[in-house]
Structure formats: C-alpha cells, structure tokens
Amino acid sequence: MSWNEIRGHRHQEHLFRRAAQKDRLASTFLFVGPEGIGKRKFARQLARSLFCERYGEEELQSCDSCPSCQQVTAGTHPDLLELRKPNDKNSLPIGMFAGSDDYGPGLCHDIAIKPAAGGRRIAIIDDADFLSTESANSLLKTLEEPPPRSILILLGTSEQQQLPTILSRCQIVRFGPLPPTDLHEILAGLELEEGTPLEDLVPASSGSVQQALLLHPPEVFAFRTQLLQQLATLNPLEGDFLKSLLGFLGEKETEAALKRAKLRFIADLAIEFYGLLLQQTSGLNPDPPDSVSAQALAQARERWAAPTVQLASLIERTELMSSQIEMYLNSANLLGPWLADLSNLSHGRTLVPIEF
Numbered sequence: 001m002s003w004n005e006i007r008g009h010r011h012q013e014h015l016f017r018r019a020a021q022k023d024r025l026a027s028t029f030l031f032v033g034p035e036g037i038g039k040r041k042f043a044r045q046l047a048r049s050l051f052c053e054r055y056g057e058e059e060l061q062s063c064d065s066c067p068s069c070q071q072v073t074a075g076t077h078p079d080l081l082e083l084r085k086p087n088d089k090n091s092l093p094i095g096m097f098a099g100s101d102d103y104g105p106g107l108c109h110d111i112a113i114k115p116a117a118g119g120r121r122i123a124i125i126d127d128a129d130f131l132s133t134e135s136a137n138s139l140l141k142t143l144e145e146p147p148p149r150s151i152l153i154l155l156g157t158s159e160q161q162q163l164p165t166i167l168s169r170c171q172i173v174r175f176g177p178l179p180p181t182d183l184h185e186i187l188a189g190l191e192l193e194e195g196t197p198l199e200d201l202v203p204a205s206s207g208s209v210q211q212a213l214l215l216h217p218p219e220v221f222a223f224r225t226q227l228l229q230q231l232a233t234l235n236p237l238e239g240d241f242l243k244s245l246l247g248f249l250g251e252k253e254t255e256a257a258l259k260r261a262k263l264r265f266i267a268d269l270a271i272e273f274y275g276l277l278l279q280q281t282s283g284l285n286p287d288p289p290d291s292v293s294a295q296a297l298a299q300a301r302e303r304w305a306a307p308t309v310q311l312a313s314l315i316e317r318t319e320l321m322s323s324q325i326e327m328y329l330n331s332a333n334l335l336g337p338w339l340a341d342l343s344n345l346s347h348g349r350t351l352v353p354i355e356f
C-alpha cells in the first residue's frame, strides 16, 4: 500500500505532504466527504507513512515491507488506535472514549500512553457522524490538548453532521467523490463477480466505491431505475411502492448495517433526483449522472407545472427521513410516512406537522 494506490485525493495528499515537510502537522483533523470514497484508506496511509521505519516523517512515504508498515496493514500497530461505531449501536458509545468494562481504558487514556515504537500515537475515529453529545464531551479535553505529537483523525460525511464543539477543535479536510476514471480503475481491480457492467455502474455510483458495490448486483441496479421512475411519477406512494422498497431492504433477513446503508442509498438517490430537478427548473443545466436519471428527470419535468417551491420541501422531507434512519427499527414506519408526504408535497398539499 502506498500513496499511488490512493485514488482521487491528490490535492489532500499534497496538503499533508507540505505540512509534514515543514514539520507542521496539526494534531486533530476532521475528514469530511461522502461514504465509500476512501477517507479511511487515506487516514491509514497517512499513519503508515508517519510510522514507516525506512522513511523520515518529513518524506511522508511508506515502504510497505518494514514491520511498522506491515503492522498498520494488518491492523496490529501498537501506536495506531482505530475505532468505529459497533454495528448494533446507534452511536459511538462513551465507553470507547472514557473507558468501560466493554471497551477497556478508552481512547482518551490510550492516546496519552507513551508510544510503543517511538514517534507518536495516532487515532482514527470512524463514523464521527454518530458521536453522541456525551461521547463528544468526553473527547473534548483530548481534542483541546492532545498529547504531544499525537494525531487524532475523525472521519465523517459532512460538517453539518458534526457537533459544533467538535468542529471548532478540528482542522477540517474535505474529500470529494472519486472521479469516474479512478472509480472505474478501482472497481476493475476488485475482480467482482459478474454483475452490472462497469460502464453502467460507474456513472450511477456518485463517485463512491461503496455505492458501486451496493449497485453491482443487477437486481439492485434495476431497483435504482424503478425508484427514479417512481419519483418521476410525482406520486411515489402509488402502486404499493412501499412494498417494493421493503422488498429491496429485505427487512427481516438483512443485517442492520446493510439495511441502514440501503436506506441511506434510497434517501441520497431521492435527494440527488430532486436536487437535479430543482436546478433544471431553475434554468441551470446540470448533467444527470446517466441516461436512466436523465429520462426520469425529463418525465418529471413534463408532468410538473410549477415545482420549485415543492422541490425544496421534498428535499427537506427526505433529509429528515435520512436523519431518522438510526432511530427506526421498523423501516415501514420510516418509509411509509415519507412516501405519503412526498406524494402530498408533489401535489402542492401542505403537510400536517408530526410531533416527535
């Protein structure tokens, strides 16, 4: 693993390279960008380069063969702390930071221990979108006064998802979707089983490896087409579409993490669709990602007289649905009201506010 294998984030690499050359690396970072574009991989490569025994830190290179490089690759480096949200939890538990029977002494303790291999300690905290207020509070002092030479890297999808107390204490590094050529190369290198052809898959994947893998089975790709066509009817509730959505989720047999990923995919696709439609009706001329999307947008425009106001409400309602994914155990209770509201909003009806 070397920097050459990190695709699509050259600019961010240069930022870190310059800072390392001047010995001016910050201590706390928040990486933000869509899921499945390689932020975690980038953070691990940064750690590998800082730990590599063959190169000096200012060179920010990794040899891939020294014990340190191999330990980072194997996830066993004693000075690299990695944590992420457990699949069965809605947030990053406070025990991970402050210590508990389940999680040992906790990150705030572990990051302050003297580095085992010399140098420094590095922590990669994935799923920072799911930091609860109490977990964030337990982390604040460490973020404010990180142990000498330690580096903490939080990974999240957007700044809006972070608590202000976290945002104000981190240097923010923004990552964008992977360019199509990079995504194509990554997917071609994965030796995937037969499925949706890459020339169809890449444009539909929003520059995310994770989304491409989700869409790779032909039945999932076909579901995407169905969802876009249904949104274009302006009456998403029609034809018992809720049943199709639940069928796609595989409610009972799908593990919770995959189900949530599928729900986010549904929300993101709808937000992208309404967003493109809003731009088109506002006189802008955005490029739809692929022909399926272009066709659905054209259909919606034909059916819709003056949609600008409703479109903003449709996006807001879908963002609300997306933010509630972690709260609902039963997807029908999340998706049913959402579809009903979309149909109402699409026809210019106002919604009755629901108390939570």
Ligand SMILES: [Zn+2]
Residues within 6 Å of the ligand: 051, 052, 053, 054, 055, 062, 063, 064, 065, 066, 067, 068, 069
């Ligand atoms: Zn090395």
